[in-house]
Amino acid sequence: xxxxxxxxxxxxxxxxxxxxxxxxxxxxxxxxxxxxxxxxxxxxxxxxxxxxxxxxxxxxxxxxxxxxxxxxxxxxxxxxxxxxxxxxxxxxxxxxxxxxxxxxxxxxxxx
Amino acid sequence: xxxxxxxxxxxxxxxxxxxxxxxxxxxxxxxxxxxxxxxxxxxxxxxxxxxxxxxxxxxxxxxxxxxxxxxxxxxxxxxxxxxxxxxxxxxxxxxxxxxxxxxxxxxxxxxxxxxxxxxxxxxxxxxxxxxxxxxxxxxxxxxxxxxxxxxxxxxxxxxxxxxxxxxxxxxxxxxxxxxxxxxxxxxxxxxxxxxxxxxxxxxxxxxxxxxxxxxxxxxxxxxxxxxxxxxxxxxxxxxxxxxxxxxxxxxxxxxxxxxxxxxxxxxxxxxxxxxxxxxxxxxxxxxxxxxxxxxxxxxxxxxxxxxxxxxxxxxxxxxxxxxxxxxxxxxxxxxxxxxxxxxxxxxxxxxxxxxxxxxxxxxxxxxxxxxxxxxxxxxxxxxxxxxxxxxxxxxxxxxxxxxxxxxxxxxxxxxxxxxxxxxxxxxxxxxxxxxxxxxxxxxxxxxxxxxxxxxxxxxxxxxxxxxxxxxxxxxxxxxxxxxxxxxxxxxxxxxxxxxxxxxxxxxxxxxxxxxxxxxxxxxxxxxxxxxxxxxxxxxxxxxxxxxxxxxxx
Numbered sequence: 001x002x003x004x005x006x007x008x009x010x011x012x013x014x015x016x017x018x019x020x021x022x023x024x025x026x027x028x029x030x031x032x033x034x035x036x037x038x039x040x041x042x043x044x045x046x047x048x049x050x051x052x053x054x055x056x057x058x059x060x061x062x063x064x065x066x067x068x069x070x071x072x073x074x075x076x077x078x079x080x081x082x083x084x085x086x087x088x089x090x091x092x093x094x095x096x097x098x099x100x101x102x103x104x105x106x107x108x109x110x111x
Numbered sequence: 112x113x114x115x116x117x118x119x120x121x122x123x124x125x126x127x128x129x130x131x132x133x134x135x136x137x138x139x140x141x142x143x144x145x146x147x148x149x150x151x152x153x154x155x156x157x158x159x160x161x162x163x164x165x166x167x168x169x170x171x172x173x174x175x176x177x178x179x180x181x182x183x184x185x186x187x188x189x190x191x192x193x194x195x196x197x198x199x200x201x202x203x204x205x206x207x208x209x210x211x212x213x214x215x216x217x218x219x220x221x222x223x224x225x226x227x228x229x230x231x232x233x234x235x236x237x238x239x240x241x242x243x244x245x246x247x248x249x250x251x252x253x254x255x256x257x258x259x260x261x262x263x264x265x266x267x268x269x270x271x272x273x274x275x276x277x278x279x280x281x282x283x284x285x286x287x288x289x290x291x292x293x294x295x296x297x298x299x300x301x302x303x304x305x306x307x308x309x310x311x312x313x314x315x316x317x318x319x320x321x322x323x324x325x326x327x328x329x330x331x332x333x334x335x336x337x338x339x340x341x342x343x344x345x346x347x348x349x350x351x352x353x354x355x356x357x358x359x360x361x362x363x364x365x366x367x368x369x370x371x372x373x374x375x376x377x378x379x380x381x382x383x384x385x386x387x388x389x390x391x392x393x394x395x396x397x398x399x400x401x402x403x404x405x406x407x408x409x410x411x412x413x414x415x416x417x418x419x420x421x422x423x424x425x426x427x428x429x430x431x432x433x434x435x436x437x438x439x440x441x442x443x444x445x446x447x448x449x450x451x452x453x454x455x456x457x458x459x460x461x462x463x464x465x466x467x468x469x470x471x472x473x474x475x476x477x478x479x480x481x482x483x484x485x486x487x488x489x490x491x492x493x494x495x496x497x498x499x500x501x502x503x504x505x506x507x508x509x510x511x512x513x514x515x516x517x518x519x520x521x522x523x524x525x526x527x528x529x530x531x532x533x534x535x536x537x538x539x540x541x542x543x544x545x546x547x548x549x550x551x552x553x554x555x556x557x558x559x560x561x562x563x564x565x566x567x568x569x570x571x572x573x574x575x576x577x578x579x580x581x582x583x584x585x586x587x588x589x590x591x592x593x594x595x596x597x598x599x600x601x602x603x604x605x606x607x608x609x610x611x612x613x614x615x616x617x618x619x620x621x622x623x624x625x626x627x628x629x630x631x632x633x634x635x636x637x638x639x640x641x642x643x644x645x646x647x648x649x650x651x652x653x654x655x656x657x658x659x660x661x662x663x664x
Contacts, residue, residue, distance in 0.1 A: 030200035039195075062201060066208030073185045074201035076230060090186075092230075093195035104192035 023047070023055040023105075026081040028074050030062045035094045039078035042095035050102065080104075117244050117254040122282030127293060127312075128257035129154065130166065131282065132219035135255050137168045139217045140178035145253075147217035148180045148209040150202075152225035156181045180209040186229040193231040199239040203246060210252065218247060218254045277301050282312075331480040332357065337536075338450075338485060341380030342373070344554035345513075348530055348539035354511055355535065356449075357483035359476045361506060363490040364515030369526055369545070370489040371395070372552055373513065374452045375404040375411065377487055381450040382414035389448035390422045391439060393458040397422035408550035421446055432459060436471050440478060451479060454489040476508045510534045518544075528554070544570070 029036030136147035173179035337352035414420035512531040
């Protein structure tokens with residue numbers, strides 16, 4: 001368990017959804033570890049590039065809301081959970097591999 | 112189980128790992144008030160609950176009582192994409208949360224190796240699992256980690272045993288001669304002396320039961336009280352009082368020598384004393400035994416109706432040897448009999464090897480002794496074999512050994528019984544013939560003759576012969592007596608005759624003596640007259656004359 005001092009990070013960061021099919025992304029982290037900060041940064045860059053204005057990132061700090069890990073079956077962190085039309089996709093890791101994140105998000109067509 | 116440390120439970124498919132974990136938690140929650148967390152990586156919670164219910168665990172209630180927390184960790188590779196470094200903090204947090212919710216002291220991870228299949232990058236995973244174990248240990252949680260074992264030279268598929276170095280238990284599911292035995296072995300247990308043997312265990316409606324191969328100490332009580340065998344004269348053969356209470360009696364014999372009948376007598380006697388009996392019949396059905404025993408005048412039916420006698424009839428082949436032992440244990444524990452009959456133990460051999468039967472019986476005997484239960488084990492000896500070699504080779508476990516045998520003499524088979532050994536009491540060394548009569552088993556008098564112990568018709572005829580010989584000897588004796596009388600009479604007659612002759616001779620001799628005396632005196636007188644007539648010196652005469660007279664007198 002990372003011993004980083006926890007800080008409220010459950011700050012839903014909203015950009016005004018212009019289109020109805022706005023992406024709802026949930027990023028699960030455990031405290032502000034290097035990995036989680038990296039993951040968040042990577043995600044923001046990626047979304048700005050591919051989903052400009054059509055996304056919504058919810059960062060969930062499991063240190064504060066541990067019970068939420070169960071709902072989305074979180075085991076590995078950081079984990080990005082996306083509700084795709086057919087299924088729930090989980091993308092784990094610090095999201096440094098952009099291509100794989102895009103594949104996971106089924107966003108190739110956009111990119 | 113090492114408290115506050117992780118334990119690895121490893122075993123092949125279907126060896127009972129999950130159940131082991133579940134039982135560990137349920138027992139902890141119900142008996143030691145140590146709540147637990149079950150992290151399932153394979154089965155879903157409804158499945159788990161259902162499975163556990165089949166073993167008598169009500170997980171739903173425990174969860175509602177906050178004694179147990181079930182969490183199903185579901186991950187599927189298809190839903191997960193790895194995009195860089197990750198860690199298992201999510202899992203940590205889930206466990207930590209679950210532990211906190213119920214205040215758990217125990218954690219089961221079943222089967223953590225499933226993660227290897229679902230998450231990429233085993234390198235990270237291994238490091239994380241190592242961290243997890245360290246963390247669990249640090250938290251002082253007693254943890255059971257299950258792992259799949261696919262090859263016999265590996266404890267776990269992914270080698271996680273190297274992280275769990277405190278205690279390793281291997282579960283095994285072995286099939287020998289079509290009957291499976293589950294076995295458990297403590298491979299490693301740091302800081303504790305542990306049994307290194309394999310212990311058979313069973314899974315039934317009450318969960319897992321491990322039966323130690325044998326009790327470690329021989330410290331069962333030894334009551335001095337004696338109980339009757341139900342056959343008065345058999346009691347007589349054993350110091351007049353019968354078996355020791357709590358002793359184990361082996362009764363071996365070839366087929367048809369009356370083992371069941373002797374056992375029935377014992378049972379009957381115990382029921383009459385108002386004691387409970389448990390009869391494990393491995394060959395006959397209870398109805399059959401009751402019917403057959405009625406033919407020798409023992410009616411066990413009332414005992415059954417009074418609830419003093421309980422039969423448990425099952426062929427051992429219906430389950431493994433361990434199952435038999437466990438069932439026996441369970442029946443004994445629930446019925447609490449003071450007398451147990453197992454008829455016959457030889458049947459157990461059909462489901463297992465001699466070694467296993469022996470170890471099983473050792474455990475059974477130990478168990479019975481600690482309960483102070485008197486037990487009779489009937490053992491069928493192969494005819495023609497060595498009678499004193501009991502089939503299951505358990506004689507050394509037994510306190511008393513009755514040997515029943517058929518003696519074939521003169522075209523008939525007779526039953527004989529003897530006490531081959533009986534620890535701690537004087538017992539007859541005689542082979543006794545017995546009959547199965549309408550009113551029970553009857554021991555006959557020992558026929559002991561110059562030609563050894565005889566049975567049946569041979570005994571009767573020998574007794575006849577003996578009688579004839581006796582008469583003959585008596586007659587001979589009488590004859591001799593008469594002869595002696597005769598001889599005495601002859602002797603006496605002769606003596607009378609001799610005496611008569613002697614008397615005759617004596618008379619003659621006396622007469623002679625008298626005559627010669629007379630002659631002497633006359634001579635003397637004559638001489639005196641001559642002296643006087645010759646006028647010799649009187650004094651000289653007197654001196655000379657008186658001397659011969661005195662000599663003569």
